Amino acid sequence: MLKTLNTGDLTPKEEITSRIESLRKEMTGKGIELAVILQNVDIFYFTGTLQRGVLAVSAEHGPAFFVEKSIFRAEMETPLDIIPIKRDKEVKDILIEKKMLHGRCGMELDVVPVALCERWKSILGKDTMEDLTQIIKDVRLVKSEFEIDQIRKSGEIVERVFEKGKGIIKEGMREIDIDAELLAEGRKRGHQGFLRMRGLNQEMMSVYVTHGYSTTITSGADVPISGIGLTHAIGQGASVNVVKRGIPVIVDYGGGYNGYITDETRVYAVGTLKELFHKPYEVARDIIDETMVFAREGTDATEIFAKAFDRVKAAGLQDHFMGHGEGQVAFIGHGLGLEINELPVITPRHRMVLKEGMVFAFEPKFIFPGEGAIGIEVDFVVRKDGLERVTNTPVDIVYV
Amino acid sequence: MLKTLNTGDLTPKEEITSRIESLRKEMTGKGIELAVILQNVDIFYFTGTLQRGVLAVSAEHGPAFFVEKSIFRAEMETPLDIIPIKRDKEVKDILIEKKMLHGRCGMELDVVPVALCERWKSILGKDTMEDLTQIIKDVRLVKSEFEIDQIRKSGEIVERVFEKGKGIIKEGMREIDIDAELLAEGRKRGHQGFLRMRGLNQEMMSVYVTHGYSTTITSGADVPISGIGLTHAIGQGASVNVVKRGIPVIVDYGGGYNGYITDETRVYAVGTLKELFHKPYEVARDIIDETMVFAREGTDATEIFAKAFDRVKAAGLQDHFMGHGEGQVAFIGHGLGLEINELPVITPRHRMVLKEGMVFAFEPKFIFPGEGAIGIEVDFVVRKDGLERVTNTPVDIVYV
Numbered sequence: 155m156l157k158t159l160n161t162g163d164l165t166p167k168e169e170i171t172s173r174i175e176s177l178r179k180e181m182t183g184k185g186i187e188l189a190v191i192l193q194n195v196d197i198f199y200f201t202g203t204l205q206r207g208v209l210a211v212s213a214e215h216g217p218a219f220f221v222e223k224s225i226f227r228a229e230m231e232t233p234l235d236i237i238p239i240k241r242d243k244e245v246k247d248i249l250i251e252k253k254m255l256h257g258r259c260g261m262e263l264d265v266v267p268v269a270l271c272e273r274w275k276s277i278l279g280k281d282t283m284e285d286l287t288q289i290i291k292d293v294r295l296v297k298s299e300f301e302i303d304q305i306r307k308s309g310e311i312v313e314r315v316f317e318k319g320k321g322i323i324k325e326g327m328r329e330i331d332i333d334a335e336l337l338a339e340g341r342k343r344g345h346q347g348f349l350r351m352r353g354l355n356q357e358m359m360s361v362y363v364t365h366g367y368s369t370t371i372t373s374g375a376d377v378p379i380s381g382i383g384l385t386h387a388i389g390q391g392a393s394v395n396v397v398k399r400g401i402p403v404i405v406d407y408g409g410g411y412n413g414y415i416t417d418e419t420r421v422y423a424v425g426t427l428k429e430l431f432h433k434p435y436e437v438a439r440d441i442i443d444e445t446m447v448f449a450r451e452g453t454d455a456t457e458i459f460a461k462a463f464d465r466v467k468a469a470g471l472q473d474h475f476m477g478h479g480e481g482q483v484a485f486i487g488h489g490l491g492l493e494i495n496e497l498p499v500i501t502p503r504h505r506m507v508l509k510e511g512m513v514f515a516f517e518p519k520f521i522f523p524g525e526g527a528i529g530i531e532v533d534f535v536v537r538k539d540g541l542e543r544v545t546n547t548p549v550d551i552v553y554v
Numbered sequence: 555m556l557k558t559l560n561t562g563d564l565t566p567k568e569e570i571t572s573r574i575e576s577l578r579k580e581m582t583g584k585g586i587e588l589a590v591i592l593q594n595v596d597i598f599y600f601t602g603t604l605q606r607g608v609l610a611v612s613a614e615h616g617p618a619f620f621v622e623k624s625i626f627r628a629e630m631e632t633p634l635d636i637i638p639i640k641r642d643k644e645v646k647d648i649l650i651e652k653k654m655l656h657g658r659c660g661m662e663l664d665v666v667p668v669a670l671c672e673r674w675k676s677i678l679g680k681d682t683m684e685d686l687t688q689i690i691k692d693v694r695l696v697k698s699e700f701e702i703d704q705i706r707k708s709g710e711i712v713e714r715v716f717e718k719g720k721g722i723i724k725e726g727m728r729e730i731d732i733d734a735e736l737l738a739e740g741r742k743r744g745h746q747g748f749l750r751m752r753g754l755n756q757e758m759m760s761v762y763v764t765h766g767y768s769t770t771i772t773s774g775a776d777v778p779i780s781g782i783g784l785t786h787a788i789g790q791g792a793s794v795n796v797v798k799r800g801i802p803v804i805v806d807y808g809g810g811y812n813g814y815i816t817d818e819t820r821v822y823a824v825g826t827l828k829e830l831f832h833k834p835y836e837v838a839r840d841i842i843d844e845t846m847v848f849a850r851e852g853t854d855a856t857e858i859f860a861k862a863f864d865r866v867k868a869a870g871l872q873d874h875f876m877g878h879g880e881g882q883v884a885f886i887g888h889g890l891g892l893e894i895n896e897l898p899v900i901t902p903r904h905r906m907v908l909k910e911g912m913v914f915a916f917e918p919k920f921i922f923p924g925e926g927a928i929g930i931e932v933d934f935v936v937r938k939d940g941l942e943r944v945t946n947t948p949v950d951i952v953y954v
Contacts, residue, residue, distance in 0.1 A: 158786040159771060159782045159786070159793070160782060160783060160784060160785050160786045160789075160793070161784075161794060162784070162785045162786065162787070164786065192754065192755075193754065193755065194755040194757070194774070198787055202786075203786060204774060204786065204787060204788065204789050205773075205774040205789075206755075206774035206775075206776075207774075222774075223772060223773075223774055223880055223881075224771075224772035224773050224774055224789075224880060224881070225880060226771070226772055226880065227771070227772065227773065227774075227786070227789060231786050261668070263667060263668040263669040263672075264667055264669050264670075265667050265754065266667060266668055266754060267663060267664055267665050267666060267667055267668070267753070267754055268661070268663040268666055268667070268668050268671045268683070268685075269663040269664050269685065269687065270754060271668045272663075283668070285668075285669065287669065330741055330742065331742055333741055334737075334738035334739070334741040334742045335738060337734075337737055337738060337741060338734035338735060338737060338738040339734070341730055341733055341734040341737060341792075342730065342731055342734045344784060345784070346783070346784055346785045346787060346788050347759050347783070347784065347788055347791050348748065348757065348759065348788075350757075353667070354592065354593065354665060354666060354667055354670060355592075355593065355594040355606075357594070357748065357750075359747050359748065371559060371624075371626070371627070372623060372624035372626055372627065373605075373623075373624050373627065374594070374604060374605040374606035374607075374622075374623055374624055374627075375606075376606075382559045382560060383560060383746070383747070384560060384561075384562070384744060384745075384746055384747065385560050385562045385746045385811065385812045385813065386558040386559075386560045386562065386564065386602075386603060386604065386627070386631050386812070387562070387598055387604055387746060387812045387813030387814075387892070388604065388746050388747055388748070388813070389560075389604050389605075389624075389627060391747050392741075393559070393560070394561060411785065412785045412786070412787045413785065413787030413788070414787075480623055480624060480625060480626065481623075481624070492787070
């Protein structure tokens with residue numbers, strides 16, 4: 155019987171089995187015989203536990219899960235057999251013994267550093283490594299009902315944090331003080347501690363409290379609103395900027411529960427919101443309403459973007475949509491799961507037909523240089539007959 | 555005149571110049587003509603700004619800093635000339651024009667993923683890439699007085715957080731509730747938001763509040779005490795475990811100011827501390843006192859470990875030192891800077907002679923299965939005549 159020292163749900167055995175089966179099928183389709191998986195999130199996805207080790211999966215023979223540390227925790231949490239190792243070099247002989255080391259071998263070349271890949275090529279006696287990136291992204295793309303349940307629990311943390319916002323946001327408060335309170339509330343309600351974003355230099359906070367000027371400053375991050383941050387060494391997140399009347403306070407919060415990420419944005423305002431922000435807020439709301447009416451399994455992501463952009467253009471807001479100037483980004487939504495930059499991306503650039511079980515954040519936002527920003531972000535689960543919201547928090551502006 | 559939207563100190567021009575000079579000198583020594591730097595922390599170190607882009611440094615001709623986004627922020631923060639680009643492919647022609655694209659080329663192969671390295675090989679028309687890892691680690695190893703000043707400011711956040719601990723830690727409180735309060739306090743006092751750790755799968759929290767059982771559980775992380783965490787999907791940090799009388803509450807907190815990390819640990823206790831923990835606490839304290847007496851520029855890190863371990867053995871505590879069983883780690887200290895796993899490592903495994911300006915965290919800790927843990931962690935700056943403490947917080951157990 156699997157158990158964990160934590161209170162959360164463990165990944166059921168059938169889930170692990172079916173994920174590994176999907177991987178093996180994709181590998182067979184691409185002619186890859188052995189997958190050598192090193193990234194911790196991928197290891198967690200395919201094993202149910204997050205330990206230091208390596209997961210080898212043979213298309214022909216199935217998995218061999220090598221664990222360096224912690225064997226104690228791994229044994230509790232994964233339904234797979236564990237092969238304890240002291241050093242990575244031990245893996246080769248065991249793979250040979252299990253007849254797993256033949257044919258083309260693949261790794262996660264989007265995240266595995268060159269030096270580590272070279273080390274594994276040398277350990278396994280391989281001259282080349284195929285790229286597993288697309289295979290793994292495809293396997294992880296459609297979420298199971300178990301995963302969607304985890305995402306809903308992650309969303310419950312988001313609901314509590316937005317509720318807390320009502321009680322604490324006040325005129326004259328610094329963004330960073332609001333950030334601190336919401337961060338604390340999230341942890342008390344079970345937030346896992348940080349969010350994961352795949353790839354080199356992909357960093358993020360759990361909460362972004364931004365307001366007025368702060369919302370309009372661009373950063374190196376690929377997001378419509380990054381905030382100024384406390385330091386130029388990070389350059390994103392809350393700053394010491396102070397809340398003024400009539401200007402939106404943007405709270406963008408990422409829930410995290412058992413690894414699963416949610417990501418929603420709400421607007422708070424002290425006093426009456428400045429006229430400038432009314433129309434863009436209505437357009438953001440209309441885009442969400444319309445998308446919920448037509449999008450479903452079978453809809454192409456580019457069509458969602460196109461319909462939204464039609465509304466933006468009709469309102470004459472295209473220069474402010476999803477950033478301004480060099481800060482404008484080319485998407486209105488991004489996939490969610492164990493990482494915050496999963497597929498599907500809702501962009502005009504890549505076609506992707508939605509399937510039941512895909513999960514994505516959808517975030518029409520408008521930025522007005524010198525003034526501030528406004529927008530909404532909600533998370534959707536794709537169903538055969540429409541989109542399901544992840545949280546129950548209304549999208550209305552919260553007047554505080 | 556350089557400026558930033560943030561309140562922190564910008565890296566002075568002379569700093570940037572001297573860092574790039576050191577890099578060029580090391581490159582020349584290793585026969586590398588062109589460095590192509592992609593990791594954001596390294597870019598920040600050598601340019602003073604953290605944007606999406608690439609820093610090319612020619613041993614012969616010096617730097618060319620290409621920025622994709624945000625050019626607005628980069629122009630304020632770096633003393634280097636900026637070459638704005640829309641796409642990475644533009645870099646090649648500009649490097650040719652500047653006569654920088656010849657000879658052996660190197661990248662940060664410890665962190666740059668295979669796919670990204672291949673992309674750059676193709677952009678630059680190179681068949682091979684040398685490894686810059688050791689060169690960059692060596693350049694970053696000794697901190698300037700400017701950097702030490704940043705580290706002291708980072709330490710001031712740590713002092714405020716430890717002070718806050720006195721007022722909030724109480725019997726019956728969950729680790730996670732203490733975590734939430736300390737996290738919030740840190741942010742309000744200027745904590746940058748997260749800490750950086752170099753390498754694949756290197757993840758960490760800003761604060762670890764652990765107690766009793768939680769301190770004794772191993773994890774995949776290479777630390778003596780990782781905590782159980784809230785979820786097996788992360789497996790480290792505070793848990794829902796509740797504070798009991800007489801058992802140490804371990805608060806391990808990482809400060810972060812303008813990118814610079816500090817990392818100290820203090821012990822809090824409700825009521826009288828159980829007898830078991832008295833001797834190990836005294837040994838930890840003696841190790842720190844003795845190290846401060848003899849260690850200085852010229853001391854070998856292996857000697858620091860050896861002397862500490864002599865005390866540990868004399869007290870019969872070697873089975874509990876720096877973890878127990880599979881959780882035991884092979885170091886008692888680690889370098890600090892823009893990342894929390896810098897050089898020097900204080901371990902019996904690698905010789906490294908200390909030099910003035912090196913900064914490291916030093917953490918004698920003892921773990922007792924089924925009971926709890928105790929220990930102290932302080933940060934040191936290496937000086938010609940001894941070690942300088944970074945914070946002013948006493949190492950005494952805080953009875954609450």
